[in-house]
Amino acid sequence: MRRWPLDEPLLARVVIGTAGHIDHGKSTLVKTLTGTDPDRLKEEQERGMTIDLGYADMLLSDGRRVGLIDVPGHEKFVKNMVAGATGVDLVLLVIAADDGVMPQTREHLQILDLLGIGRGIVALTKVDMVDAEMRELAILDVRGFLAEAGSPLADAPIVAVSSMTGEGIPQLRAEIEKAVARISPPPTSGLFRMSVQRAFSAKGHGTVVTGVPVGGEVRVGDRVEILPTDEQGKVRGIQAYGHPVSVAAGGQRAALQISDVGVREVTRGMVVAAPGYFTPSTFVEVRLRHLPGRGAPLKSQTQVRFHVGTAEVIGSLLLLDRPDKGGLPPGETALAQLRLEEPVVCAEGDRFILRQPSPAVTLGGGLVIGVSGRKIRAGKERDLERLRARVEALGKPRALLALALSERGMEPSSEADLRRAARLPAAAVSQELRGLLASGEAVALGKTERVVHRDAHVEARKSVLDALGEFHRANPLRVSADVGEIRTASRVPEGLFDPLLADLVAAGTVADEKGKVRLASHRVTLTSEDAAAAEALGEVFRKGALHTPTVAEAIVEAGLDPARGERLFNLLRERGEVLVLKDDVVLHRETVEGARERVIREIREKGELESASFRDALGTTRKYAIPLLEHFDQIGLTVRVESKRFLREHRHTARRKEGDPA
Secondary structure, three states: OOOOOOOOOOEEEEEEEEEOOOOOOHHHHHHHHHOOOOOOOHHHHHHOOOOOOEEEEEEOOOOOEEEEEEOOOOHHHHHHHHHHHOOOOEEEEEEEOOOOOOHHHHHHHHHHHHOOOOOEEEEEEOHHHOOHHHHHHHHHHHHHHHHHOOOHHHHOOEEEOOOOOOOOHHHHHHHHHHHHHOOOOOOOOOOOEEEOOEEEEEOOOEEEEEEOEEEOEEEOOOEEEEEOOOEEEEEEEEEEOOEEEOEEEOOOOEEEEEEOOOHHHOOOOOEEEOOOOOOOEEEEEEEEEEOOOOOOOEOOOOEEEEEEOOEEEEEEEEEOOOOOOOOEOOOOEEEEEEEEEEEEOOOOOOEEEEEEOOOOEEEEEEEEEEOOOOOOOOOOHHHHHHHHHHHHHOOOHHHHHHHHHHHOOOOOEOHHHHHHHHOOOHHHHHHHHHHHHHHOOEEEOOOOOOEEEHHHHHHHHHHHHHHHHHHHHHOOOOOOEEHHHHHHHHOOOHHHHHHHHHHHHHOOOEEEEOOEEEEOOOOOOOOHHHHHHHHHHHHHHHHHOOOOOOHHHHHHHOOOOHHHHHHHHHHHHHHOOEEEOHHHOEEEHHHHHHHHHHHHHHHHHHOOEEHHHHHHHHOOOHHHHHHHHHHHHHOOOEEEEOOEEEEHHHHHHHHHHOOOOO
């Protein structure tokens, strides 16, 4: 089904980038292929040298357009070259026949390799400047150089061209078209994110930002955020290759007109993204490859320039799986953390480059595997295992979701939480979460619509049962524990604790007795001496009837020491043999049952009950009568209407009698 409206240009969603040494004819070749001079700056045109990124689009024979990004070749502007390589699908490596392979040719090739740009074409330019024999030698030299470097371009086509005479240009166009046809555009199902290459103000359009989306798509009317400033705006218009379009996606160079954001608030290196998913950080975990042939190992605490997307930030390097001081030898790979002076926005799977600040040379690069937001210590195995798991999960949505769920530990997660944690769109999270639930890797928490990882659920279950077991060991005379006491001791978050406890009760593993819990297998076993002492203490309250002593007085009367007496009193209370009512009134269970029967009889005989008549009927005082009546209200036996009480089963009759419209 055609995605683009009929009035929009046909876009191949492929971006081509140039690479190569200064003065090898990159910009001239782009102008020859497209008719557009990519050197837009006055200084570039005056000096004949590319300083910043240049842009053009090339019309293919089938009517589609592809974008070209021309990068500077001078060593002083390699940082701009790296920024321009963001989002490039196909490289046009330009080598002049009269110069051959030069220093920036080598460095650009290394950068392309580190950025994972492995598809390309070699344009051997300025062939009009050399004779036929020199041309053949140049081609052999280039082929040998690419093979020796182990470049993915070793088997790339080499096309001899001259921008002055037009020789080879048709053949180069044909090779470009063949290469474009073999490239699958990036999926549009991910989250939208675009590194800013340029930001400017256009008359009548406000702030315009350009770049190549690295994922997802954005439509006119969508809200986006500018990171790391957190400014938000609305996409008012989109252009691709100078033509208005309704949607921008990965694989095409786009310009977004954004309202509510000032042009001074956006610079190269920032990111335009779907709101709420990406967090700026000064701590980035990476899998780093040190370039071969560098001579000395790369060591921790080395100051570096970190290039990711279009951003360039100074920071220091910490090798995580190389705790010894030998460093990372050339050609080898390590897990590392970059500690940056300014926050950047990146995500798992992004490619990066490390360069030495002075003298400016490329040290290596690789893959971003995490943005933790915290310092990680070298050699810490748990963190290393997590980072290795992140490497394995790259490009696998279900594995990424499972890892995000695992890293959230016992904190229950909604789908919205997981979208942010895994940086996956809603549809992908819903689909992959169903798979994780079906396999048992994720566990649903009752009716909360939240989930935890299986390992966290197992750990939480063990923590709750261990906390209960420890409570029983420490309190042999207590039947059960307060729920809050076990929640605190287990250190399981409330959002997981409550549904987990419900599951344990339903399974018969834990008994819940009116807000108090115990292991279902737990029984209090008393020695004959403790049993006799408990019976004596209970007898004090039974004999006291409706004129009972305080707990302390009862313990003394039973002949017990305070600590032991308190433990035995708690046992009687938990067993329900004594009840503690309002104002610390303690009554024996038999006394309360007798009072309950009296309340029922009085109300059935008289239709209602007042506290004074209840007090008189029991032959006690308000100190005991009022707590008893309020207890019967609380357990649902009676209902109070003004100064009178009725049996709850007759509450509608009571309301009508009092004039309440029920």
